[in-house]
Amino acid sequence: MRRKIIYLFVPVFALLIQWPMGAMAQQVAEGMGDRYIRxxxxxxxxxxxxxxxxxxxxxxxxxxxxxxxxxxxxxxxxxxxxxxxxxxxxxxxxxxxxxxxxxxxxxxxxxxxxxxxxxxxxxxxxxxxxxxxxxxxxxxxxxxxxxxxxxVGVVAPVVGVIATSFLLIENLRGNN
Incomplete structure (x- = not known):
């Protein structure tokens, strides 16, 4: 009985493994052809x-x-x-x-x-x-x-970080 189950299981298992691999290979092949423009x-x-x-x-x-x-x-x-x-x-x-x-x-x-x-x-x-x-x-x-x-997009964040750092340092000095 066990042998019959194994004989039935092996082909079904092989098909289950092979089907996704074949589908994946087909998707890869299709994807590679997307950027060839004739x-x-x-x-x-x-x-x-x-x-x-x-x-x-x-x-x-x-x-x-x-x-x-x-x-x-x-x-x-x-x-x-x-x-x-x-x-x-x-x-x-x-x-x-x-x-x-x-x-x-x-x-x-x-x-x-x-x-x-x-x-x-x-x-x-x-x-x-x-x-x-x-x-x-x-x-x-x-x-x-x-x-x-x-x-302005480059300078503004730098000025903001410097100003925030300065205010943070001044605030920490004032609390001591």
Missing amino acids: VAEIGELADSVNVWGDVGSSGRYIVPEGTNIPELLSFSFGYTQLRGNESNIDWSKTQIEVKVSRYNKQRKLVEVAMFRYRYHDPEPVRMFEFDLQNNDIVSVQVRRKPSFTDY
């Missing part, structure tokens, strides 16, 4: 390019061969809003940096091109002429000059 048509010559930083959708893009940087930025939904608690951003003080890196023959990562310009200025012509290659890394950073509220 823009190129099936059968079209394509390059895989990494887009990182302050863009609407970063990830690894499969783009048509000969894609330039403005096209790639369009595929990745352009520049993102600056992070923070500001609702209205003064874009006139905003600077965009686009850096393209790739591996050389010695398998070392080198910067190939760097484009800096203000948001309201026209994009540099070289960005339109620059053809991306397979496995290029395009990093985008949106910067802005600090405003008065940024400085």
Whole structure:
């Protein structure tokens, strides 16, 4: 009787263990494919390019061969809003940096091109002429000059801690 129970228990136990593992493997495989974005048509010559930083959708893009940087930025939904608690951003003080890196023959990562310009200025012509290659890394950073509220946000807590410490020390001296 015990043997029959064991013979029935082992296959059921194996199925119970295997099912979650298979489901987990499927979820991992699906999750890994989330950041591969195919823009190129099936059968079209394509390059895989990494887009990182302050863009609407970063990830690894499969783009048509000969894609330039403005096209790639369009595929990745352009520049993102600056992070923070500001609702209205003064874009006139905003600077965009686009850096393209790739591996050389010695398998070392080198910067190939760097484009800096203000948001309201026209994009540099070289960005339109620059053809991306397979496995290029395009990093985008949106910067802005600090405003008065940024400085206040840094200085006010420091002044508050100093004032509180001073009042605490004075209060402790007065109680002795």
